Amino acid sequence: EIVNQIKKMCDLTLLFDGWMDIFSNSIYAFLLHKFEDINKIINIENFFSNQHIANNLFVTIENLLKNVSVDFNNIIAEVTDSSSVMA
Numbered sequence: 001e002i003v004n005q006i007k008k009m010c011d012l013t014l015l016f017d018g019w020m021d022i023f024s025n026s027i028y029a030f031l032l033h034k035f036e037d038i039n040k041i042i043n044i045e046n047f048f049s050n051q052h053i054a055n056n057l058f059v060t061i062e063n064l065l066k067n068v069s070v071d072f073n074n075i076i077a078e079v080t081d082s083s084s085v086m087a
Contacts, residue, residue, distance in 0.1 A: 002068070006032060007068065007069035009032075009034055009074065010074045011034065011076050012034055012075050013032070013033040013075070013076060013077045013078070014030065014032060014033075014075050014078045015030070015078075015079045016029060016030045016031070016080055017081055025046070026046075026047035028045045028047060028060075029044050030060075030064055032070070042064050043064050043067075045060055
């Protein structure tokens with residue numbers, strides 16, 4: 001049901017943030033947001049075996065959007081709280 005709702009939407013903002021434990025294992029939360037106060041968690045990704053470098057994050061985001069049938073053209077912004085999330 002969530003996928004059916006999301007795939008009809010446009011002008012979405014992709015929000016994501018990551019956290020790292022003392023062993024440098026990372027976990028990321030990915031959300032889609034629409035101006036009308038619609039928020040959908042699309043995935044929580046464990047980067048235990050992958051470094052959370054920009055290329056790996058891009059591939060993960062690309063796959064997540066495919067899984068919920070959202071085209072990149074429907075994303076108007078990507079938001080995170082710091083550049084270290086992309087490091």
